[in-house]
Amino acid sequence: MEFETFADFIAMGKHGPYVWSAYGITLVVVIANILAPVIRRKGLVEEIKRKAKREQLES
Amino acid sequence: MFESLKRLYHKFGSPKYFYDITGRMLPWLVALSVLLLIPGLIYGLGFAPPEKYQGNSYRVIYIHVPAASIAMSGYMLMAVAGVVVLVWRMKMAEMVAKSVAPIGASFAFICLVTGSIWGKPTWGTWWVWDARLTSMLILLFLYLGVMALNAAIENAQSAARATAVLSIVGAVNLPIIKYSVEWWNTLHQPASIRMTSSAIDPEMLYTLLSCIAGFYCLFAVLVILSTRCEILLREQRSSWVKKLVGV
Numbered sequence: 285m286e287f288e289t290f291a292d293f294i295a296m297g298k299h300g301p302y303v304w305s306a307y308g309i310t311l312v313v314v315i316a317n318i319l320a321p322v323i324r325r326k327g328l329v330e331e332i333k334r335k336a337k338r339e340q341l342e343s
Numbered sequence: 344m345f346e347s348l349k350r351l352y353h354k355f356g357s358p359k360y361f362y363d364i365t366g367r368m369l370p371w372l373v374a375l376s377v378l379l380l381i382p383g384l385i386y387g388l389g390f391a392p393p394e395k396y397q398g399n400s401y402r403v404i405y406i407h408v409p410a411a412s413i414a415m416s417g418y419m420l421m422a423v424a425g426v427v428v429l430v431w432r433m434k435m436a437e438m439v440a441k442s443v444a445p446i447g448a449s450f451a452f453i454c455l456v457t458g459s460i461w462g463k464p465t466w467g468t469w470w471v472w473d474a475r476l477t478s479m480l481i482l483l484f485l486y487l488g489v490m491a492l493n494a495a496i497e498n499a500q501s502a503a504r505a506t507a508v509l510s511i512v513g514a515v516n517l518p519i520i521k522y523s524v525e526w527w528n529t530l531h532q533p534a535s536i537r538m539t540s541s542a543i544d545p546e547m548l549y550t551l552l553s554c555i556a557g558f559y560c561l562f563a564v565l566v567i568l569s570t571r572c573e574i575l576l577r578e579q580r581s582s583w584v585k586k587l588v589g590v
Contacts, residue, residue, distance in 0.1 A: 285389055293389055296399040302464050306403045306457040307388070310410070313449050314561070320445075321568035328575045329588045335579070336590035 356433050358574045359583050365567045372564045379557030387550045394547075403461040405551060408535065409558035410454040414482060415517055417447030417562065421489065422514040425507030437503035438577065440510065441493055442569035446562065448486035455479060466530055474523035475531035478516055485513040499577065 287293040296303045354360045387405035394401035424440035427433050458476070459469045470476065489506045496502035524533045535543050536551070543551070578584045 286392060287389060296402070297393070299398055299400040299402075299464055302400050302460050303388070303402050306406065306460045307384075309456055309460075310406045310453050313453055317446060317449050317565050318568075321565070321572050324572045325568075325575065328572060328579075332575070332579045332584065332588050333590050336585060 356435050358435060358438075358578050359581075361435055362571055362574050365571060369564065369567060372560050372567070376557050376560035376564060379553050379560060381557075383550055383553035383557050387554060391547050391550050392544060397465050400461060400464045403457050404535070404547075405554045406558075407454060407457040407461060408551060409555045410450045410457065411479070412555060413558055413562045414447055414451035414454050414479075414486075415520060416559075417443050417450060417566075418482060418485070418510070418514065418517060420566075421447065422510045425510040428503050428507040429511075432500075434577070437499065438570050438573040439566065440503065440506065442566055442573055444486055444489045444493065444506075446565045446569065448483060448490065450562070451479065451483040451486055455483060471530050473529040473531060474527040475520065475529045478520040478523050481516055482513075482520060485509070485516060488513075 285293075294300055294304075355364075384405055388402055391402070393399050421440050421443045424436040424443070427436035428440060455476075458479075462471075463469050489509055492506045492509060493502050496505055523529060524531055533542070536548065575584060575588075
C-alpha cells in the first residue's frame with residue numbers, strides 16, 4: 285500500500301478531489317451503459333409478447 | 344484457410360448464430376473484465392507508486408488511457424462494419440455498427456472528462472485547444488453525428504448505409520489523434536506505452552495493461568448486450584425469437 289492511513293488514501297496528497305471525481309464519473313457512465321441494454325431488453329421482450337397476443341386474438 | 348474464414352464470416356452474418364454464440368461468450372467476458380478491472384483499478388489507486396512530478400493525480404491514467412484507446416478502436420470497429428454494410432449489405436454489421444456508436448461515445452466522453460480533470464492539477468488548466476484534445480473532441484462529435492443520423496432515418500437499412508458513409512469518412516480522424524502528439528507541439532504528453540521501450544515504471548505498466556485489457560472486455564460485453572437487443576428488435580417476426588421469448 286502506498287498510503288499509510290485510509291485518510292491519506294482518500295486525500296491522495298491534495299489530488300483527492302480530482303482523482304475521485306474522475307473515477308466517480310467513469311463509474312456512473314459505465315453503470316448507465318450496463319443498465320441501458322438490460323432495461324431495453326425487458327421492454328423488447330414484453331413488446332414482442334404483446335404483439336403475439338394481439339395477433340392471436342385477431343386470428 | 345480462406346474457405347474456413349469465409350464460412351466463419353457467413354456464420355456470424357446470421358443473427359441467430361450471433362445471438363447464440365455471444366450468449367455463450369458473455370459469462371466468460373463478464374468474469375474476465377471483473378477479474379482484470381477490479382484488481383487493476385484497486386492496485387492503480389492504492390498500490391502503484393506515485394508519479395515523480397505529478398504525485399497522485401496521475402492515477403487518473405488507469406481509466407483515461409483505456410477509455411481513449413477504446414474510443415478509437417470502437418470507431419475503427421464502426422468504420423469496418425460500415426465497409427461490410429456498404430459492400431456486402433450484411434444485416435449483422437448494420438446492427439453492430441449501430442450498437443457501437445453510443446458506447447464509443449461514452450468512452451470518448453470518459454476520456455475527455457478524465458483528461459480534463461487530470462489537466463487541471465497537472466497543466467493548471469481544464470482545457471487547451473491543442474491538437475490531441477481537439478481531435479479527440481472531434482471524435483466525440485463524430486460519434487454523436489452517427490447517433491443523430493441513425494435516429495433521424497426511419498428505415499433501418501437506409502440509416503445503416505448513411506451512417507456507414509459518415510463513419511468511414513470520419514475514420515480519417517483516427518491517425519490524426521494517434522500522431523497528433525508527434526506531428527504538432529502539444530501540451531499533451533507523448534505515448535506512455537510503446538512496443539520497444541515504455542516510458543513508465545514496470546509496476547505502473549502492468550497495472551495499466553490490466554486496466555486496458557479489462558476495459559476492452561467490458562467494451563465487448565456492452566457491445567454484445569446492445570447488439571443482442573438490436574437482434575431481438577429486428578428479428579422479432581422470426582420463429583426463433585418468438586420461441587426464445589416464449590410465445
